Amino acid sequence: MxxxxxxxxxxxxxxxxxxxxxxxxxxxxxxxxxxxxxxxxxxxxxxxxxxxxxxxxxxxxxxxxxxxxxxxxxxxxxxxxxxxxxxAGEAGRAPEVTPEFVERFSRRLDAFRNDVSAMYSEVTTTLSTLSNCVSIVLPPKAGNTTFNRIDLIKYRGDQIVALLITDEGIIRNKVLQSDPMITQDDLNRLAGFLNAEFSGHTLDEISQQLLSRLKREKYQWDKLVSRAVSIYEQAMSASQEDIFVAGLYDVMSMPDFSDLSRIKELSKAIKEKHEIIKLLAELSKVDGVQVVIGNENPIEGLKGLSVVTSVYKEGERPMGIIALIGPTRMDYSKTIIMVDTIAKCVSRTFDD
Amino acid sequence: MxxxxxxxxxxxxxxxxxxxxxxxxxxxxxxxxxxxxxxxxxxxxxxxxxxxxxxxxxxxxxxxxxxxxxxxxxxxxxxxxxxxxxxAGEAGRAPEVTPEFVERFSRRLDAFRNDVSAMYSEVTTTLSTLSNCVSIVLPPKAGNTTFNRIDLIKYRGDQIVALLITDEGIIRNKVLQSDPMITQDDLNRLAGFLNAEFSGHTLDEISQQLLSRLKREKYQWDKLVSRAVSIYEQAMSASQEDIFVAGLYDVMSMPDFSDLSRIKELSKAIKEKHEIIKLLAELSKVDGVQVVIGNENPIEGLKGLSVVTSVYKEGERPMGIIALIGPTRMDYSKTIIMVDTIAKCVSRTFDD
DNA sequence: ATTAGCACTCTCTATCAGTGAGTGCTAATA
DNA sequence: TATTAGCACTCACTGATAGAGAGTGCTAAT
CATH class of the missing domain: 1.10.10.10 (Winged helix-like DNA-binding domain superfamily/Winged helix DNA-binding domain)
Structure with a gap:
């Protein structure tokens, strides 16, 4: 073709x-x-x-x-x-992306190594400021991350706090309702059990295999197991995917968006983010930089816009995707280099 | 006057x-x-x-x-x-705010009782959809919340996870660097010490009085204390205030924003949120609904816009503030009722 | 195969007159 | 004295018209 x-x-x-x-x-x-x-x-x-x-x-x-x-x-x-x-070698374009910039940016990301959310925010704001496009980061799918440990802490009355930590450093905490008679010792036992069973598995494996096996197997009627499973399921429920977005302001300075209606469309697409999430999830299956132009785009409100993406990885494992959305008239040579470079910076940060 | x-x-x-x-x-x-x-x-x-x-x-x-x-x-x-x-009694206006709506909305909020962030998002999206204004929630100032307990969990290598829980249910977790030789037992001791010392005090009290007293007093050279203090300070560092914003899309359908420049100004003000945060913090000192109109507004990019706010509380204690930002031509009778009602719903949710 | 020349097309801008909604002022009225 | 009818005036808005400018397609010459 x-x-x-x-x-x-x-x-x-x-x-x-x-x-x-x-x-x-x-x-x-x-x-x-x-x-x-x-x-x-x-x-x-x-x-x-x-x-x-x-x-x-x-x-x-x-x-x-x-x-x-x-x-x-x-x-x-x-x-x-x-x-x-x-x-062709498209070097020479994108004068913003100097080696010094990359160096400086990488060091800045290092500061966020213990706070991924803050890092993603930093990435989106930087990218959108430089490119005058809307930038989006799709964080790793929770299901692909690896269970490290869970801690259960008695809070007040019938509430307990579940703290889930993964190897990727993604942390999730949630307040759960529970039996008011349960003691911290009980919770420790439950957490210990879950940690022993789940450690090293991905969350998807756990929810798709381990949990059902636990339920099926002989200790089905064991109080400890059923309690532990129930708590784990509560802790993991309603984990909707979320994205980091920035640059709606920046994109308005592009002459292509001089009329309000296009901005409105874009805002709407961002507001109803599930379609964008779906698209990005699809795109993140492919390695390297990808460009989706105008009508190639499946999302109605994004036709007439282009999307440039690049996957970031931890080692060899793809984690999430970084995207720029802008007018089809965007400076592709620039945005492509930017997204690519920044994605590599993020990957490197995950690697050390 | x-x-x-x-x-x-x-x-x-x-x-x-x-x-x-x-x-x-x-x-x-x-x-x-x-x-x-x-x-x-x-x-x-x-x-x-x-x-x-x-x-x-x-x-x-x-x-x-x-x-x-x-x-x-x-x-x-x-x-x-x-x-x-x-x-005057302004009843009769704001037909959106029926008793049934309030009832339904309150019940919806109940579902978020264990996840304040999700609740604030729900509040902002609902408010902006109903009012066609940008809506903002300023969460409680962290310093005003009450220390409930801290937990320290050994993660991997030299990292530990600090989990801070307050009485208000606001939870903060952070990955910290620490001595790689430290054991979970050590961490438990440190956490136990902090819990005993700080429990029941507000975070402001702790950082302004308790911490310095601890440092000053006789056990200044005690290794446990100095370690505990250092970890606590690390855990609390860089806690920038944040706000929940929604409705940039909704506000675009107001005829007052038919030209892009006003939307741009507003987006910019939102992007550089510190000024808005400052304004809302100021406004949250006063109880009840407040209206700031056009040039009464101290923020440059918000002149020409109006702000309607109402404080939400837990019991008698003010927690944060809910705001609507829209054109000076906004339907005040409607927005006032809305903000007021929603703030009361939120307060009620915190109360039970 | 390339190019110069030319008529043509279409947007953009400025100008101009007509329309309509609304005003300020004045004189008449209750 | 407060209110109102009448009237001339102002100004934005609309639509029509004309001219400028940039660019094209086509044809004939190179």
């Missing part, structure tokens, strides 16, 4: 197409043939460029907002541009 | 002023004399109303966007309207 596109277009057309996309990304006015010849010295006259652009339009890479206006890239045009970007 | 205003205006002027404010809140078009006479049967001709409106303008309650347009309330006009609102 991608090969096809490269075959269809000869070298000259490709260069013109990329030039048009670059110009348009640079300034959101339709790009005319004259302008292209002046900015890039192709050695052709505007008329020739016009013919090429006309062909590109027929093939669906460009379109005219109206007769007698310059051309604007279509989603397909952007797609071609992005694909040819990853081929 | 307030008395003055009521003295300056005779009954007729007051009624006209309130009519103009009501009309304008209803529909954001300048209100003409004719329109007022038709909508309200004052028994006067438009000419008379014109004279009255002219006086009101001279006194600064109304202004004209341009000659030959109707009148629009000034901040002072809104102020008068709001003040006279709290006098």
């Amino acid at each position: 991608e090969k096809d596109i490269f075959d269809i277009l000869d070298d000259r057309s490709r260069r013109v197409l990329n030039a048009v996309v670059c110009c348009y990304i640079d300034k959101p006015d339709p790009v005319g043939s004259r302008f292209v010849t002046r900015k890039y010295s192709f050695g052709f006259s505007p008329a020739t460029i016009r013919n090429i652009m006309s062909d590109l339009e027929e093939m669906g890479f460009l379109r005219q907002p109206h007769t007698s206006a310059g051309r604007v890239p279509t989603d397909k045009g952007y797609r071609f541009y992005v694909d040819s970007l990853s081929g | 307030e008395k003055d205003i009521f003295d300056i205006l005779d009954d007729r002027s007051r009624r006209v002023l309130n009519a103009v404010v009501c009309c304008y809140i209803d529909k954001p078009d300048p209100v003409g004399s004719r329109f007022v006479t038709r909508k309200y049967s004052f028994g006067f001709s438009p000419a008379t109303i014109r004279n009255i409106m002219s006086d009101l303008e001279e006194m600064g309650f109304l202004r004209q966007p341009h000659t030959s347009a109707g009148r629009v309330p000034t901040d002072k006009g809104y102020r008068f309207y709001v003040d006279s609102l709290s006098g």
